[in-house]
Amino acid sequence: MNWKDELRRIPAPEPSKDLLERILASRAAGVRVALPQERSPVSRRAALLLTAAAAALVLVVSTRGGDRRPLDSENAYQDIAAGLSFWPRDAMAQEAGPPRLPRYEPVNKLRVARAQEGTWTYRTCTVFDDVLTKCRGRLTIAISEAKWEGRPAWLISQQQKSVRDWSTMDTIRTPLDTTYVDPATLRPMYHVMNGKAFHFVRRVTEDTIHEALDIGGAAPRSWRSSAGIPGDRHAPLVLRWARVDLTLLLQVLPLDRWWRGSVYSVGLVGPDPSKTGFVPVDLRVVGSGRIVVPAGRFECWKVELRDSPESMLMLWVSKDHGWLVKTEQQGPDWRAESALVSATLPAP
Amino acid sequence: MSAAGASGELGVSVEEARAGSPAALAALYREHGAALYRLAYRLTGTPQDAEDVVHDVFVGLPDALERYEERGSFIGWLKRVTARVALMRLRSVKRRREVALEATLPSVDGPPDAAGTALRVAVDALPNPLRSVLVLKEIEGYSHAEVGELLGISTGASRVRLNRAMRLLRKTLEDGR
Numbered sequence: 001m002n003w004k005d006e007l008r009r010i011p012a013p014e015p016s017k018d019l020l021e022r023i024l025a026s027r028a029a030g031v032r033v034a035l036p037q038e039r040s041p042v043s044r045r046a047a048l049l050l051t052a053a054a055a056a057l058v059l060v061v062s063t064r065g066g067d068r069r070p071l072d073s074e075n076a077y078q079d080i081a082a083g084l085s086f087w088p089r090d091a092m093a094q095e096a097g098p099p100r101l102p103r104y105e106p107v108n109k110l111r112v113a114r115a116q117e118g119t120w121t122y123r124t125c126t127v128f129d130d131v132l133t134k135c136r137g138r139l140t141i142a143i144s145e146a147k148w149e150g151r152p153a154w155l156i157s158q159q160q161k162s163v164r165d166w167s168t169m170d171t172i173r174t175p176l177d178t179t180y181v182d183p184a185t186l187r188p189m190y191h192v193m194n195g196k197a198f199h200f201v202r203r204v205t206e207d208t209i210h211e212a213l214d215i216g217g218a219a220p221r222s223w224r225s226s227a228g229i230p231g232d233r234h235a236p237l238v239l240r241w242a243r244v245d246l247t248l249l250l251q252v253l254p255l256d257r258w259w260r261g262s263v264y265s266v267g268l269v270g271p272d273p274s275k276t277g278f279v280p281v282d283l284r285v286v287g288s289g290r291i292v293v294p295a296g297r298f299e300c301w302k303v304e305l306r307d308s309p310e311s312m313l314m315l316w317v318s319k320d321h322g323w324l325v326k327t328e329q330q331g332p333d334w335r336a337e338s339a340l341v342s343a344t345l346p347a348p
Numbered sequence: 349m350s351a352a353g354a355s356g357e358l359g360v361s362v363e364e365a366r367a368g369s370p371a372a373l374a375a376l377y378r379e380h381g382a383a384l385y386r387l388a389y390r391l392t393g394t395p396q397d398a399e400d401v402v403h404d405v406f407v408g409l410p411d412a413l414e415r416y417e418e419r420g421s422f423i424g425w426l427k428r429v430t431a432r433v434a435l436m437r438l439r440s441v442k443r444r445r446e447v448a449l450e451a452t453l454p455s456v457d458g459p460p461d462a463a464g465t466a467l468r469v470a471v472d473a474l475p476n477p478l479r480s481v482l483v484l485k486e487i488e489g490y491s492h493a494e495v496g497e498l499l500g501i502s503t504g505a506s507r508v509r510l511n512r513a514m515r516l517l518r519k520t521l522e523d524g525r
Contacts, residue, residue: 007482012385012398013389014382014385015385015398015399015402019377019399019402020378020406023377026407027368027407032411033407034408035432036429036436128505134502
């Protein structure tokens with residue numbers, strides 16, 4: 001007998017005699033538990049695309065059963081997490097809990113003149129168990145001056161591509177994610193994501209977000225919905241599942257050693273506006289230091305970003321221009337990182 | 349439909365369990381409860397957590413059956429669901445088990461087997477991510493691809509973890525000699 005046989009022979013206790021009785025009593029008392037689902041047999045590529053277009057994924061998940069079920073973020077594709085600002089744990093919660101309140105004073109002082117055009121490219125990596133490192137992704141964020149419905153705006157776009165197979169250079173590209181942002185308040189005005197099988201648009205007025213989703217394919221679905229936005233009508237907002245406007249916001253925040261502030265994030269409205277999550281995002285400077293990334297050496301503020309007690313993203317923001325230089329997100333047994341590879345500014 | 353075709357043994361109506369029939373649920377528990385409990389125990393490491401996992405699985409089963417697509421064996425599906433619930437519980441607890449070892453070890457009849465006890469202690473001492481892979485791969489017989497799918501890690505990471513678990517096990521057993 002080898003040690004594997006020994007392993008299999010390790011005895012386990014028997015369940016309590018009254019376990020069945022307790023189960024039936026719980027059912028009779030109306031207790032219900034939403035069990036995790038098996039992943040549907042879609043192709044890995046399709047799953048990755050849907051995951052990357054996280055909003056669309058949520059829509060697909062939530063429209064299947066008509067309710068919101070937990071999605072285990074650890075089961076998603078972690079290297080995509082490095083390309084996202086906030087992994088939407090709260091928004092994917094099984095049941096909407098009591099609304100979380102901002103932890104700090106709302107952000108209301110912005111140095112909007114510091115905002116600048118440019119293109120920033122990041123390398124995204126995932127480290128598993130501190131052993132296995134995979135650096136397969138490139139995230140590109142571009143900011144330029146534009147107009148939206150005749151008004152000045154910042155046009156921000158992001159796209160991530162991830163090499164799935166180096167030998168064949170098989171590359172997966174996330175749908176292009178585009179946002180028009182009000183340059184005075186840094187509130188998004190219009191956000192669109194277009195995938196092969198979906199079209200997702202969000203329009204933001206002073207106090208309301210209007211959302212439209214159309215999913216094609218074999219089971220086409222659509223919805224149109226709206227929800228009121230909490231907080232000050234002129235305070236900046238950030239979009240969840242996209243880093244686009246976070247990059248711009250960091251450029252204009254008056255960071256110093258003791259700076260802290262909260263902004264609301266615009267979640268998915270979904271088919272049931274009563275379940276809409278506008279989760280406050282709490283930002284706090286926790287330190288400073290010099291870091292080296294492929295784009296060079298930067299003096300940075302280290303900024304902690306939390307959108308739930310369990311979910312934390314660490315940001316390194318350059319002191320001179322407010323560039324997002326590096327991000328790090330820790331999972332139970334993985335760590336997703338992104339590091340600035342290059343920054344291209346328009347010719348003066 | 350009946351689970352008989354799926355499990356091959358019991359003619360319990362999945363349709364009845366899906367509709368919330370307590371008798372059908374009880375029959376499914378009697379058929380599969382012990383196996384699911386053993387799996388949950390090996391993954392969570394404590395009888396209390398294992399009971400909570402099995403409790404949740406069976407309380408949620410009628411609703412989950414509405415989404416059950418009858419691919420593969422019924423017990424295989426049940427085990428995967430149970431493993432997921434146990435792993436979610438492990439992640440949410442995020443603490444090393446600090447209860448007395450004696451309290452977690454199952455009582456077995458007959459004289460204690462020193463080698464078996466040492467192995468049990470060594471497995472129990474493994475960090476959760478490593479023990480999960482060891483249990484799923486070597487005890488439950490899942491492939492690395494299936495382990496990776498259950499844990500949300502790559503196949504390569506599953507292999508790395510198993511390798512690390514083996515090394516740690518050997519070291520613990522050697523140190524204990």
